[in-house]
Amino acid sequence: MSENIVTIIGICLLIGAMAKSSQVGLHVWLPMAMEGLLSRAFLKLHYMREHPVWSLGPLKSYFLLGKIQDKGQYAGNYLKFKLDNESDLLACLSHLGSSETTREAFVFKDNFFKFWFAGFVEGDGSFIINKTGYLEFKVTQSSVDAQVLFYIKKALGFGKVRIQDKNNNTHCFRVRDKQGLFNIISILNGNLFLQTKKQQFKLWVDAYNNVYKANIICLDNINKPSLKDSWLCGFTDAEGCFTCSITKVNDKPRIGGLVIIRYILSQKGNFEQMKHIADILNGKTHFLKQYGCYNVTVNTTKLPLVVDYFTRYPLKTKKYIVYFNWIKIYELIRDKKHLTGQGFSLIKKYTQNLTRLGA
Secondary structure: OHHHHHHHHHHHHHHHHHHHHHOOOOOOHHHHHHHOOOOOOHHHHHHHHOOHHHHHHHHHHHHHHHHHHHHHHHHHHHHHHOOOHHHHHHHHOOOOOOOOOOOOOOEEEHHHHHHHHHHHHHHHHEEEOOOOOOOEEEEEEEHHHHHHHHHHHHHHOOOOEEEEEOOOOEEEEEOOHHHHHHHHHHHHOOOOHHHHHHHHHHHHHHHHHHOOOOOOOOOOOOOOOOOOOOOHHHHHHHHHHEEEEEEEEEEEEEOOOOOEEEEEEOOOOHHHHHHHHHHOOOOOOEEOOOOOOEEEEEOOHHHHHHHHHHHHHHOOOOOOOOOOHHHHHHHHHOOHHHHHHHHHHHHHHHHHHHHOOOO
């Protein structure tokens, strides 16, 4: 598929997102149905920037979408604020009853999110207790992947997403109120797997009991993660890596089975837990002395279980785009097309995409 066709497809998808987000020129239908005037359109276009189509087109298209997002949102917000009078504005701000914003406060019955969230928290979550006993729950991400934090906020129905550090370009999802902290405890209690994280969680729950005079008992997780739940998906979104390496001889790539792809998980400590993950994936566990961490690695010939798992449990962060390119390499190797000139050229293109995306 040519870059022009990919770009046209991307523009069509963008127009759809602009219409759904009530951008300027397509702004008439939505203003009175939104739960907030400033955030929703930004969210939808932020999701659009992560669509796999944009990783296939020219890089300038990706940045063009960012320009449209910034300018279009500014103009759309200006038009939305032009309501008839102040009472209309207040009514719009307080309206929480549209079809796309009404939801249950919790998703306990949604096992995909519950176990995905537990895995993601084990990788990127923090249970914070300050010197005065103040409690906070936080998940931090790079700002380019902030959409996953909005996904978490929407699924939970509480918490806040904010810029954490402008210099380091990070966002965070945080919960500080008593009820929100209790809800986090309810979701994670008995669902954590890594020993170090369970110890941190217990200290945090003890602090909650002390501050709020509660009597919550920490539950141990008697069910280890498996390929039949989404814990590994969440943990991969936080700590996983999909790589491709091409062996060179005399500074020239050789065609003939010298393309190696890997799925990798890294973690400090927690050897028994990492070994369990390696066992269910037919992978191997290695200790990297220089980093003081354990790596679970699944190499090319052992990848069918990994591929089947992520087909059933799709990734939720920017790593989905990395995986989208990585799986194309896997399919070319599986079908022996890496032995042909055309197939090998495609592999080099997808590998460059992995590098560009920071894999």
